[in-house]
Amino acid sequence: MVAEKVFTQLRRGTLEFCVLALLQGEPRYGFELVKALGEVDGLVTTEGTIYPLLARLRREGLVETSWRESESGPPRRYYTSTAEGGQALAAFTADWQRFCASVDAILENGRRG
Amino acid sequence: MVAEKVFTQLRRGTLEFCVLALLQGEPRYGFELVKALGEVDGLVTTEGTIYPLLARLRREGLVETSWRESESGPPRRYYTSTAEGGQALAAFTADWQRFCASVDAILENGRRG
DNA sequence: TCCGCTACCATGCGACACAAGGTACCTGTC
DNA sequence: GACAGGTACCTTGTGTCGCATGGTAGCGGA
Numbered sequence: 001m002v003a004e005k006v007f008t009q010l011r012r013g014t015l016e017f018c019v020l021a022l023l024q025g026e027p028r029y030g031f032e033l034v035k036a037l038g039e040v041d042g043l044v045t046t047e048g049t050i051y052p053l054l055a056r057l058r059r060e061g062l063v064e065t066s067w068r069e070s071e072s073g074p075p076r077r078y079y080t081s082t083a084e085g086g087q088a089l090a091a092f093t094a095d096w097q098r099f100c101a102s103v104d105a106i107l108e109n110g111r112r113g
Numbered sequence: 114m115v116a117e118k119v120f121t122q123l124r125r126g127t128l129e130f131c132v133l134a135l136l137q138g139e140p141r142y143g144f145e146l147v148k149a150l151g152e153v154d155g156l157v158t159t160e161g162t163i164y165p166l167l168a169r170l171r172r173e174g175l176v177e178t179s180w181r182e183s184e185s186g187p188p189r190r191y192y193t194s195t196a197e198g199g200q201a202l203a204a205f206t207a208d209w210q211r212f213c214a215s216v217d218a219i220l221e222n223g224r225r226g
Numbered sequence: 227t228c229c230g231c232t233a234c235c236a237t238g239c240g241a242c243a244c245a246a247g248g249t250a251c252c253t254g255t256c
Numbered sequence: 257g258a259c260a261g262g263t264a265c266c267t268t269g270t271g272t273c274g275c276a277t278g279g280t281a282g283c284g285g286a
Contacts, residue, residue, distance in 0.1 A: 006126060006205060009273075010212050012242060013122025018216060021223025031264055040219065042212040049243050051266055056242095073263040074251045092119060093220050099123050099155040100213055103131060106153065107206050110134025122242080125273060144233055161275050164235060169273090186232040187282050 007042045016053055017092045018043060020085050023063060029076040030054060054079055062088050120155045129166055130205040131156060133198050136176060142189035143167060167192055175201055 015037075022028060022036055034050050037043045057063045062085035065077050081089070128150075135141060135149055147163050150156045170176045175198035178190050194202070 005272095006208050007212065008243065009126025010209070012125040012273090013119060014216055015243080018219045021219050024223040029264080030266095041215045042208070043215055043219070046244065047265080048245060048247095048267090052242085052244095055266090070252090070263085072252070074265070076264070089220075089223060095119050095155070096123070096216065096220065099120065102154045102156055103127055103209065106131045106134050106156070107202075107209065110137040110202060118241095121274065125242090128274075142233080143235095159275065160234080161236095161277075162273085165273085165275095168235090183233085185283070187234070189233070 007044075011043065011045070014096070015043065015045065015049070016057065017089055017096075019050070019053060020057065020062060020081060020089045020092075023079055023081040024086065024089065025081075027066075027078040027080045029078050031076075033079075057085070061085075120157075124156065124158070127209070128156065128158065128162070129170065130202055130209075132163070132166060133170065133175060133194060133202045133205075136192055136194040137199065137202065138194075140179075140191040140193045142181075142191050144189075146192075170198070174198075 018037065018040075019033055022033060028036070030047065030050055033054075034045060034047055037045050037050075054063065057079075058065060062082060063079045064082055065079055067075050068078055069075050131150065131153075132146055135146060141149070143160065143163050146167075147158060147160055150158050150163075167176065170192075171178060175195060176192045177195055178192050180188050181191055183189050
């Protein structure tokens with residue numbers, strides 16, 4: 001479908017906070033996040049997107065990391081949301097709802113003509 | 114507000130179709146669109162964004178243009194949605210709703226922890 | 227005459243998602 | 257014990273798109 005390109009643009013700005021939401025209360029590692037997002041409609045992504053994104057979140061102090069051995073395979077870097085990450089997520093959630101309401105209103109308007 | 118940056122990313126991909134929605138049934142010119150979007154929360158934008166965007170829509174055949182004299186000031190280039198533009202808008206609206214549902218679900222999940 | 231408004235457009239930049247490729251470790255098979 | 261394949265990490269280069277900036281031109285008021 002050509003419409004996949006649309007989602008690529010829509011993901012911008014939201015993916016970051018979807019990851020943050022997935023990390024609330026539950027530490028996860030990069031590969032796991034890719035698989036979790038892959039199951040959600042419109043949020044399919046790859047490692048090439050996730051790792052730079054996680055590095056950014058870490059630089060901004062929104063997540064913390066720790067290495068853990070795996071029972072099978074290489075060690076994993078687990079990501080945990082900080083308190084600051086939780087606040088950022090809450091702020092975004094509010095912004096997101098405002099934004100959705102605005103877009104919905106305009107699209108609705110357009111449908112009527 | 115620093116949060117303005119968030120909206121910059123959220124606008125990606127949606128702005129294009131918000132413009133298309135505003136053009137449904139009613140021809141408008143560029144400057145008018147900037148003012149119309151400026152009144153909507155989270156969609157404030159400038160000419161530097163709108164004109165390249167309109168040029169893109171025109172290249173893709175989603176809008177058509179015509180010049181009209183203005184009673185006061187320089188002539189205006191009016192943009193009208195084509196049938197193809199209407200179809201693209203309908204397709205996007207469906208994608209947008211799916212995407213919103215996905216993001217809402219993940220954000221909700223994160224809030225519970 | 228000169229400032230400011232309306233209205234158009236072009237150029238260059240930065241942020242971000244993604245494709246592609248690279249490293250390293252473990253497991254199973256021949 | 258060599259080697260294919262899976263897991264998991266990360267880096268580099270590319271393309272898109274919103275936006276800042278700036279430039280042109282006509283009109284009206286001080």
